[in-house]
Amino acid sequence: MNNQLFQQARSAYAQKDYQGALEAYQQCLQDAANPVAPGEAGQLHHQIGNCLVKLKAPNEAIQSYTQAIADEAYDARGAVHYNLGMAYAALHDYENAVQNFEAAVSDAKYDSSYKAYTGMGNALLKMGKSAEAGMAFRNAALDEANPDPTKALLNLGVCFMALNRPADAVASYESALQFDMQPTMHNRLYANLGQAYVATGQMQKAVNAFEQSIADKTYFLSDSASVDYQRAIAAVAQGTSEITQVMAPVSGAAPAAAGAADTSGIDVPADGSGMYAEQDPYGTQAQPSPYYYTDPYGPEAAGQYDTAAADDRFFSASDEELEQWSRGVAKQERKRKNVGLKVLVVIVLLVLVAFGAGVFMYTQGWGYPSQDSVVTQLFADPDNASSLYSAEVSDSSAASMTDALVKDSAPTINAVEKSMTDSTAYVTASTEGGGQMQYKVSMVRDMIGWKVSNVELYFPSQN
Structure with a gap:
């Protein structure tokens, strides 16, 4: 060589x-x-x-x-x-x-x-x-x-x-x-420990651990950790620092049911980085159809006087006939005006109904694209999902969340909690090896649609 x-x-x-x-x-x-x-x-x-x-x-x-x-x-x-x-x-x-x-x-x-x-x-x-x-x-x-x-x-x-x-x-x-x-790892460790303490019913220890994780004000608890923190605080405030465990911490216990309701979870990946970050290789929207309105001056407008002979009959008609004709014309004129007014009212009402329905649906969390659509796109192609993340999510955070995703073209959306400004989807994705991973996908309103603000692994480990 x-x-x-x-x-x-x-x-x-x-x-x-x-x-x-x-x-x-x-x-x-x-x-x-x-x-x-x-x-x-x-x-x-x-x-x-x-x-x-x-x-x-x-x-x-x-x-x-x-x-x-x-x-x-x-x-x-x-x-x-x-x-x-x-x-x-x-x-x-x-x-x-x-x-x-x-x-x-x-x-x-x-x-x-x-x-x-x-x-x-x-x-x-x-x-x-x-x-x-x-x-x-x-x-x-x-x-x-x-x-x-x-x-x-x-x-x-x-x-x-x-x-x-x-x-x-x-x-x-x-x-x-x-x-x-490092401080970042130290804070994440205490946040995870706090959630484990809550799962075992050790509420005072959980409060202490959570407070330790946020003590230097550089670390922010995830949604699930925040929920557990508040649960622990409430338990301690009620004079119950040790409560009945919400799940049995027994070695070999069967995993929780996949569909179990839960608001808790865990911060993962635990080390705060993508699972496969770069390593040293040495191991080293038709125009609407125009409306057609019937001519109000058609044969029915003059009663027994049709419009073709209207001018001649006007000069030879008696006063009674003229009065009758005049009343007919006036009636049709009012009718014509009323038709226009009715049409206008109908249009306004339709607009108001549509607007009201839109506002109602907006407040109920509906949007386009929908939460289900965003989640499906996210899991179908995680590596090209940057456009699905909220503008508030940094590139590094988006990369870290993407790393934690399992690619699945048809993920199971177990439930979606909707509100006007934010939504949460609970998703089960199938892995290539036949396993399943559960996720909690948080979304925020983006105009009339939705964007992903956070993705975390979700473990139905407690009621």
């Missing part, structure tokens, strides 16, 4: 010149004067895959990583499998992602198993396999090589809440407290 060219490629990669590094690695691979030895081909394909990931070409990266694995002499196979898992996850192919993460942790030479376990847990959550995801996060937390088990413990707590095991979630969150963490 041309070592000089290889070092040039590594230097270009370090300087973030990924295209230059890619070209140099490819030249090194194709250099006939310096053929690559067994093991070196795998190394080069590994590095080429890394460059392709940085250049946002996951399909091509997968091809390169696969070639790297084909070189049996290359001994960094665990890292390559991890990168393959991340590339498949970026393409939402979670089954292949999980298979590669499993291959990574089975490699005894791979010393960053916690990364593969974390990726595996995220992929399994996407597939609706909360129990399996929990095992993966547990392994990530227990890996002695993991320099920061906090995120794994937070996500483990999320899995326990999804499995209707809030007491175990409390234990997981409390375990995370012993580690140093």
Whole structure:
């Protein structure tokens, strides 16, 4: 292998010149004067895959990583499998992602198993396999090589809440407290812990945890967390700091029914980031039809005097006939005017009725596009749903919410709570692996339609 060219490629990669590094690695691979030895081909394909990931070409990266694995002499196979898992996850192919993460942790030479376990847990959550995801996060937390088990413990707590095991979630969150963490992570941890305390009926502890999460005024509770906070405050104010648990925190308890009514949930992803944010690949509206009005001066207008002989009869008619004729004309004139007035009144009434109906429907949360339509579009193509988000939602927040969505062309909309200015939809989406994920989609009024303001995972874990 041309070592000089290889070092040039590594230097270009370090300087973030990924295209230059890619070209140099490819030249090194194709250099006939310096053929690559067994093991070196795998190394080069590994590095080429890394460059392709940085250049946002996951399909091509997968091809390169696969070639790297084909070189049996290359001994960094665990890292390559991890990168393959991340590339498949970026393409939402979670089954292949999980298979590669499993291959990574089975490699005894791979010393960053916690990364593969974390990726595996995220992929399994996407597939609706909360129990399996929990095992993966547990392994990530227990890996002695993991320099920061906090995120794994937070996500483990999320899995326990999804499995209707809030007491175990409390234990997981409390375990995370012993580690140093950034303020944002610290606040999110206490918010999740507060919700777990509410689920186990420990209301005073819940109040304390929620207040801890918002103490520095930089963190804002989600809608579901705010509801739980108010419930806890009300319980404590009534002199009940410990109440009957709203769900049994028993290990192995059956998950709550999917259709159960609930106003609670959890802040996820627990670490505040997208599940597959960019990682270091090293594992490293017809005009209306015109109205036609009958001519009021037709034959019926003059009674026994038709309009063709009207002028002659006028000069020869008797006074009595003239009076009768005059009364007939006057009557028809009034009729003509009344017809116009009636038409005007009808039009005005129709407009008022339509306006009133529109106002009523508006106040009842109706709009176009409807909430159902917005939700269906959101899940049908999450990656191209930026136009569905409210202008108040930042790009980073929209990206984070999109990352948490499961693509489903026909999601089940379980219920929609409507009001004039905001609405909330509870949705169940099916994953590619046959699992189900439940979401709470908050929307705000946008002219006559609706826009998404927030998306969060929803766990029917309490009444």
